[in-house]
Amino acid sequence: MDLFGKTITELQALIKDKKVSSSEIWKYFAQRSKKINHDINAFVTLLDNPSNANVGELSGIPLAVKDNYCTKGVRTTASSKVLDDFIPPYESTVTSKLKLAGYELLGKTNMDAWAHGASTETSDYGLTKNPWDLGRYPGGSSGGSAAAVAAYMAPGAIGSDTGGSIRHPSAWCGIVGLKPTYGRVSRYGVIAMGSSFDCPGPMTQSVEDNAMLLQIMAGKDQYDATSSSDAVPDYRSEMKKKRKLKIGIAREYLKGVESDIQTAFENMVEVIKKMGHEVVDVSLMSPEYSISVYTITQRAEVSSNLGRYDGIRYANNRAYFGQEAKRRIMLGTYTLSHGYYDAFYKKAQKVRTLIKDNFKKTFEDVDLIIGPNTPVTALKVGEFEKYPFFGELMDQLNEPASAAGIPAMSIPIGLDSRNLPIGMQIMGNYFDESSIFNLAYQIEQETNFFDVIKKGKEKYK
């Protein structure tokens, strides 16, 4: 049977109907990913054999997992040579849940080292290439996961989003990527980047796959004190409800965005209106504030979180930290230093509260907020150099949701004049992933995301 392009949901149905066996699926993806990885370098580590004895909803489904998830017995590097030989003695909560559900770990995907970046260029294991154009960045930091899904090396992937690290590469590679509400999914066992922002999330070919994976990943975890005990709704039934939604557009988020993206976005808005949803203008705080808040707070947390890699217990010493990590450690150390704390960290916390309040207030009036996801489509390798604070620039539209901790998804809404995917961001209220799934699913039903996902995969048929 030709498995090419099947979504996770479709594969599950085929397994259920005994039309294909788990081992056939494993063989298919193991061979594919091994072959295509030569060109794309989406994986840092590929597994030779399936190893999960659990039986469940995901039995026989191989998934790609970002290399910052601790996987027991499988090397986990966060794409940094500092952790070159780190084999975790324990399993992250997310991958434990996936394991319990029967999934197979296909491989560990490349990322910006320590998740610092929006290109995968800071990886110590080489750049991941964008499947749409091998001369371009896949975006990041979950670039390996995004590329693996876009080139159909895996039917789905797990990423993590601190300031856009799921949404940004999802937009640039043309797939569906969700950053859930902070606290919706346990961070236990995910190598910490910005602890108050980090959100594990699914990256998929379809909205239904995404909802299905979140269903498995979400929930209170006794090992993560910041995980929420709010009940997890049944996302797939929430997704399929026929809802007419009230959707806000913040003009503040359209400034400085490439014209192709603007056009695709405006076109999408028209489609949404035609579908019968109400679209209104809302006013949000300028994303600039979020960039400042995000940069200061995240660097502070990074400088603290990376202190443990002292060269005593893990593979390599601190000299192996790359430039970006060193820059972040220095900036974070500086902002936390005596005499600077009040001016930077403390002030950032106050503004962060304002950002949260701003979103809360806005969501009293609308169900969702939409906007472009990135100011530009995938850049050419090397263009990184032209932008100091590259990640912050690329993620300026993503960081407000990160600073606030609200859920946000990137969906493909078309291709630009260079034939590169364009993403749109759907932001929802706290713990209201359901409404995001609902709108995204309706758009998918209506437009099939303008065949972007299909076209991406077909380059690798």
Added chain:
Amino acid sequence: MSKYTPVIGLEIHVELKTKSKMFCQCDADFFDKEPNTNTCPVCLGMPGALPVPNRTAVEWAIKIGQALGCAINKQSKFDRKHYFYPDLPKAYQISQYDEPLAEHGTFEIQNPKTETSKKIGITRVHLEEDTGKLTHTGKDTLVDFNRSSVPLVEIVTEPDFDNAEDVKIFLEELHTIIRYLDVSDANMEEGSMRMEPNISLSIISNKEERMKNLPNYKVEVKNINSFNFAKKAIDFELIRQTKLLDKGETPPQETRGYDDKKGITFSQRSKEEAQDYRYFPEPDIPPMVFVDHEIEDLRKTLPELPHQKVARYIKDYDLKYADAFILTRRMKTAQFFDSIISDKTLQNIDILVKSKNIQNAVANAIINKRIPTSISQEEFLKEFIALHKPIEVDSEKLTQVIDGVIAQYANQVEQYKGGKVGLIGFFIGQVMKEMKGQADPQEVHKILLAKLQ
């Protein structure tokens, strides 16, 4: 009298004896375990591991705060305190910086000799995690993380002490309270209670003025694990600092160690440059919020504390301070005393006590170990009643016994008459033995004196 007044404050660390560690589920009891066997990804600070606070530890720290007269903060949080050291696996310690669980307490100490009391300000009580342990072999340094993340309560006092004796009294009282609360073994040898006095000298004798203008230096003596050593270290420092000040020098701001064999303190590191710990709120643990009734419910679980018992024994039973003090050093003893004196049989029985009242008699029996407290309440009462039963003396038999003893110990009688009057006790003892206790020793004494004249 010295022209300087000591200014002494204390920092005390108490390891809690909760079942599990502060932020993970490993056993908090690490003592005597094979190195690095009592660990998990969390207390090893492995990549991706997260701390989850131990609720019992939080409650116990609040109880310590309440016992020391502190206000409990309704909002409290954990912070990261950064420093590099091989025994600190995350390169930061999870501690509390500006919102401790408890602060602004006052605690009254009483000098048992002078029976005068003094108020000591409690700056704060906060919760943190212990570090691993380093063993220096000479060639290598070994790290054992078994102790890593064991809950640790830090108690900080105001610099209200002006002598080492008061420090010792405070520490002993604190130790007793911790044991009453049953929250720590407070075992000094095993290091589950460690103290760090900070010591300086002021030329200002007026207390209020002195507190407003604290000396411009401070010497901290680290990790002392005995009350006596604390006193000795402070006394040593006071003399050392006096000499320096007399020479017109300011003692350097520094951390010193205490050598208990030589009885001296020695310089460890200069504190001229304050270490920057880069504190910031621990993002992995949400802030803690307590409502009034939670705090009050915890307060209700506090036992009657030793100083409260002392006050009650004096007020209600007219006990001497010294007796009340001894009775209350161990909660078990005090509870035993409380249960005996509130026993109905004791109140309804007709017995003869020489003390002011029956409570004093019971106190006496316990303190002087005339009856062990290890036996059951019923047995104790039986013995107590037997001890105080009015003695029915067979005076004829008594005379016979006394005469017999005098005859039997002719040599000793000679010696007694020759001036060794101390032998009277020996004779009384012999008589009481013959009488099987059925005689009043004072009466025996009187008769013996007369007969031996």
